[in-house]
Amino acid sequence: MDDFVSQVAGVSALAEPARRALYLYVVAQPEPVSRDQAAAGADLPRHTAKFHLDKLVEEGLLDTEYRRLSGRRGPGAGRPTKLYRRSARQVAITLPQRHYELAGQILAGAVESAATGGTPVLEAVQRAAAEAGRRLGAAENRRDVRSSPSPLDELAAVLAAHGYEPRVQGDAIVLVNCPFHALAREHTVLVCGMNLHLITAMLDELGCAQVRAALDPAPDRCCVTVTGGSP
Secondary structure, eight states: HHHHHHHHHHHHHHHSHHHHHHHHHHSSSSSSSEHHHHHHHHOOOOOHHHHHHHHHHTTSSEEEEOOOOOOOOOOTTTOOEEEEEEEEEOOOOOOSOOOOOHHHOOOOOOOOHHHHHOHHHHHHHHHHHHOOOHHHHHTTTTTTOOOSSSHHHHHHHHHHHHTTEEEEEEEEEEEOOOOTHHHHSSSSSHHHHHHHHHHHHHHHHHTOOTEEEEEEEEOOOOOOOEEEEOO
């Protein structure tokens, strides 16, 4: 959820027209630009450009560096100029949440495994999905799901962080959203199996031995449901 909020904030930062114009100008330049260059390029007063450029830096959309534009060094060379350039941060947001980058990582790993080890493609995808699930589970080890009085509620919080939009219904968790929705529509068997192995491995990593993920496809939700609840 923290990453989602951060992404929303990053996108929101570009909703302001002057800020967006500055961002588009800076990232279109082959070299970092000064405040004066950005102001001129976006046709804005210098003080306005300064305010919005620094806001873009705060949001992580631009980075700064200092350099003497004259190229001179030593006494009399003047103070270095603050320059702005595109940051390495990537911002993307979809509603409902989709995680196609994760799907791409899983599928790329599976292709490499199949190509170098002769593993059948479907098996390679399932293995890569399980590896991803274990990584996601390990990253969530701050949650003590097993000792929680409401383990399904804790699991729902974990699954929510990865875009599944879980709903606890009795002794089951129904996943309202599929993070790989567009892929699942075109490649249902492949992606549903990927989801199952990812979630199963995540549950194993979290130590939820009595909680089970199973394929249970239905319209307008993920093909996987989670049942159980006793640690």
